[in-house]
Amino acid sequence: MASRTSHTHESAQQLKEDLHHLTQTIEELVNATADDSRSNIKELRERAEKRLRDTRDRLEARGERLYGETRDTLTHQADACDRYVHDNPWTSIGIGAAMGVVIGMLIGRR
Structure with missing residues (x-):
């Protein structure tokens, strides 16, 4: 359980x-857009797009x-409950x- 909490904390930190x-x-x-230097905007836009793709990929992987x-x-808990009942x-x-x-x-008290 502690490793799962640690893993969750690391994921949240990442x-x-x-x-x-x-x-x-x-x-x-x-x-940079306020500066309007075309080469600077293109470079920053490419970096932003790359980081956006990377972040989206990481979020999708974490979600999965x-x-x-x-x-x-x-599934494990349902199986354990089923075994206990049997x-x-x-x-x-x-x-x-x-x-x-x-x-x-409780319902009758209302």
């Missing part, structure tokens, strides 16, 4: 750095990785009945 670099490049581009990790975790059917029935009573009492 995202923060990517967005900072992208913002910095866009600010340079905006400042996060989706995969979440899917795997949920291994302990009477306990599962008792837990379900107790939850039903508690929910019924």
Whole structure:
């Protein structure tokens, strides 16, 4: 669990750095357009486009990785729950009945 938290922190830090670099490049581009020197604008525009592509690619990769990790975790938890119910059917029935009573009492209080 600690490694997952560390990994999430590193991903967030990398995202923060990517967005900072992208913002910095866009600010340079905006400042250069006020100067109106054509060669400078072209160079900054190319850098901004490259950073934008790189940032988008990283974000897509992180999103896909996060989706995969979440899917795997949920599948693992659902399998564990299914095994528990099959291994302990009477306990599962008792837990379900107790939850039903508690929910019924909460709804009945309204």
